[in-house]
Structure formats: structure tokens, C-alpha cells
Amino acid sequence: xxxxxxxxxxxxxxxxxxxxxxxxxxxxxxxxxxxxxxxxxxxxxxxxxxxxxxxxxxxxxxxxxxxxxxxxxxxxxxxxxxxxxxxxxxxxxxxxxxxxxxxxxxxxxxxxxxxxxxxxxxxxxxxxxxxxxxxxxxxxxxxxxxxxxxxxxxxxxxxxxxxxxxxxxxxxxxxxxxxxxxxxxxxxxxxxxxxxxxxxxxxxxxxxxxxxxxxxxxxxxxxxxxxxxxxxxxxxxxxxxxxxxxxxxxx
Amino acid sequence: xxxxxxxxxxxxxxxxxxxxxxxxxxxxxxxxxxxxxxxxxxxxxxxxxxxxxxxxxxxxxxxxxxxxxxxxxxxxxxxxxxxxxxxxxxxxxxxxxxxxxxxxxxxxxxxxxxxxxxxxxxxxxxxxxxxxxxxxxxxxxxxxxxxxxxxxxxxxxxxxxxxx
Ligand SMILES: Cc1cc2nc3c(=O)[nH]c(=O)nc-3n(C[C@H](O)[C@H](O)[C@H](O)COP(=O)(O)O)c2cc1C
Numbered sequence: 001x002x003x004x005x006x007x008x009x010x011x012x013x014x015x016x017x018x019x020x021x022x023x024x025x026x027x028x029x030x031x032x033x034x035x036x037x038x039x040x041x042x043x044x045x046x047x048x049x050x051x052x053x054x055x056x057x058x059x060x061x062x063x064x065x066x067x068x069x070x071x072x073x074x075x076x077x078x079x080x081x082x083x084x085x086x087x088x089x090x091x092x093x094x095x096x097x098x099x100x101x102x103x104x105x106x107x108x109x110x111x112x113x114x115x116x117x118x119x120x121x122x123x124x125x126x127x128x129x130x131x132x133x134x135x136x137x138x139x140x141x142x143x144x145x146x147x148x149x150x151x152x153x154x155x156x157x158x159x160x161x162x163x164x165x166x167x168x169x170x171x172x173x174x175x176x177x178x179x180x181x182x183x184x185x186x187x188x189x190x191x192x193x194x195x196x197x198x199x200x201x202x203x204x205x206x207x208x209x210x211x212x213x214x215x216x217x218x219x220x221x222x223x224x225x226x227x228x229x230x231x232x233x234x235x236x237x238x239x240x241x242x243x244x245x246x247x248x249x250x251x
Numbered sequence: 252x253x254x255x256x257x258x259x260x261x262x263x264x265x266x267x268x269x270x271x272x273x274x275x276x277x278x279x280x281x282x283x284x285x286x287x288x289x290x291x292x293x294x295x296x297x298x299x300x301x302x303x304x305x306x307x308x309x310x311x312x313x314x315x316x317x318x319x320x321x322x323x324x325x326x327x328x329x330x331x332x333x334x335x336x337x338x339x340x341x342x343x344x345x346x347x348x349x350x351x352x353x354x355x356x357x358x359x360x361x362x363x364x365x366x367x368x369x370x371x372x373x374x375x376x377x378x379x380x381x382x383x384x385x386x387x388x389x390x391x392x393x394x395x396x397x398x399x400x401x402x403x404x405x406x407x408x409x410x411x412x413x414x415x
Contacts (some may be wrong), residue, residue, distance in 0.1 A: 087292075100395070122294075122391055123292060125371070125391060125392065125393075125394060126289075126291075126391075126392040126393065126394055126395070127394070128394040128396060128397075179291045179292045180291075180292050181292045181293075181294075182290075182292045182293050182294075182311070183293075183294050184309070184310075185296075185309070237377075237379065238298075238307075238387075241375060241377050241387045242294075242296065242387065242389060244353075244375055245353065245373040245374075245375045245387060245388075245389040246373075246389065248353045248355065248373055248375070249355075250355050
């Protein structure tokens with residue numbers, strides 16, 4: 001029997017090789033076949049989840065609700081240290097000093113990552129800006145978001161904080177951060193489905209122990225993950241409730 | 252039970268009101284004109300049981316309310332009730348979440364030191380296994396223009412409530 005493992009398409013392409021190595025480790029540790037299927041975009045991922053084709057997924061916070069509440073998934077672990085946060089930046093020489101200076105019709109560069117967009121739009125709310133009165137400039141990755149700001153093709157950009165901090169120094173120095181989120185409780189989770197329920201305890205233990213042995217530490221390093229922490233189910237329920245409240249916008 | 256506010260906690264000149272709180276009874280509150288700006292980028296989160304008793308607060312909640320965490324857990328959420336808020340807003344909040352729907356609105360909250368802060372609040376019922384087990388509220392920084400509209404609107408609503 002072989003199962004399917006996938007990774008939320010918001011991870012950087014730099015990590016593809018790392019996820020394959022991780023999958024090899026997974027199969028060896030669990031003595032079970034896992035097929036790593038990487039999806040091109042969120043639509044493909046959502047279709048696969050709906051069709052019950054996925055057994056294990058490194059899921060983004062936005063998808064956690066569907067996985068837990070509709071598909072009976074369990075969150076096993078989260079990356080150690082550091083939650084998902086977002087920030088709004090503009091070009092360094094821009095006159096804009098605070099989000100409240102951004103005008104209606106502002107061009108906002110962002111990737112298609114839904115939870116970063118959600119956090120970003122919340123940071124823009126105090127300026128009275130939302131989907132209806134801004135122009136979205138969609139970019140394939142955060143380097144391109146930065147580029148759109150530097151060329152003046154967009155007025156502000158939404159970044160995953162981690163991705164912003166990984167931009168090269170010369171690029172970062174030409175940008176100005178207006179506001180950073182400080183939410184603390186939004187995480188990616190490694191989540192397992194009901195078909196592999198009997199593997200959950202063993203898998204969780206093996207993941208948490210990855211930080212112990214040099215061999216597994218190297219696998220994590222390739223993914224820029226400091227380690228995995230076990231997850232309390234109520235903590236995940238809480239994040240899902242939080243995401244639901246943030247997604248809500250009355251007509 | 253909720254104690255009256257203590258003048259020793261309040262900074263500067265204050266006005267005194269007695270609120271009639273549901274399930275609590277009368278509470279004396281002390282109110283100043285000092286507004287504390289909403290911190291950028293933060294979310295203020297709390298959860299209550301089905302009776303509105305606080306069961307969980309995050310760090311931002313504690314800091315903005317001016318209370319200690321121990322004073323908040325187990326207290327009714329009306330510990331933040333500001334006398335400038337119309338009763339109708341909270342009636343609507345409770346009717347909405349008890350129906351299983353999500354409520355959103357602008358709220359002026361009272362701090363332990365008598366100052367206030369405005370939030371854009373969303374309240375959602377927490378459903379576990381088909382049962383409502385409590386409520387979560389998430390607040391974020393409001394659009395100033397929306398707050399100005401609410402200041403006028405709430406003042407009118409309170410006048411009407413006082414007249415009837
Ligand atoms: C999850 C949740 C969050 C709430 N947050 C607030 C709040 O921030 N400020 C507030 O005055 N009332 C809040 N309320 C409403 C209070 O429970 C209460 O109804 C209100 O303060 C009015 O007091 P009263 O119902 O005793 O008249 C909240 C209720 C719930 C369920």
C-alpha cells in the first residue's frame with residue numbers, strides 16, 4: 001500500500017530536493033510507501049484533498065480548517081520556533097510612511113499564498129483598504145513582489161515576514177517596512193489523514209526526534225526547519241477558529 | 252464577581268457611572284478621556300464560555316486591557332464594557348452568535364485605568380462536534396473614519412436608549 005504526501009504550494013522551489021529527501025526518510029522510518037506529489041498551485045492541492053487523494057500534507061494555515069473539520073485530519077507537528085507573520089513594505093524612497101498614507105486604488109503586489117494575503121489585507125484595513133478598492137498585482141514569488149516595488153509598478157507589497165528577511169541585503173535596503181503583523185499563533189502544520197491513523201503516534205514521535213540525530217538534522221536544515229514541535233489538538237482548533245474569524249468579511 | 256473600579260488605578264480626572272451588567276448586577280466604572288491607540292499589526296484575542304465568562308486571553312489582550320491575566324480569566328467579558336457603548340450593540344452580538352453566525356462591529360472598550368481603546372471586533376461561535384462550546388473574539392486596528400462614524404452613531408443610539 002502506498003500513500004500520498006504533499007506540501008502546500010507556498011514553499012520555495014529551493015526546497016524541492018529537500019522535500020524528496022524528507023520523503024525518503026519518511027518511508028524508511030515508517031516502513032511504508034509514501035509517494036511525494038508536489039502540486040503546482042492551490043487549486044490542484046484543494047482538488048486532491050477533496051478527492052481524498054492525500055494522506056499526509058505540510059499544510060498552510062488557510063487549509064487547516066478544511067483538513068481538520070471536513071476531512072478528519074490530525075495535526076501532528078509544527079515547525080519549532082516562529083509563527084507565520086506578514087508585513088507590508090514599500091520602496092525606500094516612497095513618500096508613504098504608514099499604511100494610512102496609501103490611497104484608494106493603490107496597487108498591491110502579492111503572491112497567491114492565501115494566508116499571507118489574508119494577514120496582509122488585515123494590515124491594510126486600518127487604511128480603509130480592501131479587495132474592492134485596491135488593485136492586485138499578482139507575483140509568482142516574493143523576489144518579484146520586491147521587484148514590482150523597486151520598479152514602481154506597485155505601491156505596496158505584502159510579504160511573508162520570513163521571505164522578506166531572506167531577501168538579499170541590497171534588495172531589503174531599498175525597501176521600507178510600514179507594518180509587521182504580530183499574531184504569534186498562525187502556523188503551518190504537518191497533518192495526517194484518517195487512512196494512516198494507526199501511524200500517527202509513531203510518525204509524530206519520529207518527527208519530534210528528528211532534531212536529535214545529525215543525519216535527520218541535516219534533512220531539516222535543507223528545509224530550513226529548526227525542528228518539529230508536537231501539537232496540542234486544541235491549539236489547532238484555536239488557530240482554525242482564528243482563521244475563520246479573519247476570513248469573515250460581511251457583505 | 253466583578254468589583255467596582257478603584258480610583259487608585261485610574262490616571263487623571265474621571266467621571267463615574269454605574270453600569271447594570273447582565274449576570275453581574277451594578278458595577279461602578281471610572282472613565283477618563285484618554286484614548287490608547289491600537290497597536291499596529293497586533294491581534295487582540297479572547298475566548299469565553301457560552302455564558303461570556305473569559306476562559307483565554309492572548310498577551311496583546313492583557314496589555315491593552317490594563318488588567319492582569321489572573322483578573323481577566325473567570326471574569327465576565329463585560330469587564331471591558333464602556334458606558335459610551337449602546338446596549339443594542341451587545342444585544343445584536345449575542346443574538347447573532349447564539350444563532351451560530353459571526354458578528355462584526357466596532358467596539359469602544361474600557362481599560363482598568365479608565366482610558367479607552369477602539370477595536371474592530373469579530374466574534375465567532377466555537378463549534379466542536381456540532382455543539383457550541385464557547386466564543387472567540389478577534390480584534391484588529393480599526394479604520395479611523397469608521398470609528399468617527401461609530402462615535403456619532405453610538406451617541407445617537409444611547410440617547411434613544413435613555414429616552415425609552
Ligand atoms: C467572545 C466575546 C467577546 C466579547 N468582547 C467584548 C468586548 O471586548 N467588550 C465589551 O464591552 N463586550 C464584549 N463582549 C460582550 C459582553 O459579554 C457583554 O455582553 C457586554 O459587555 C455588555 O454587557 P452586558 O451584556 O452585561 O450588558 C464580548 C462577548 C463575547 C461572547
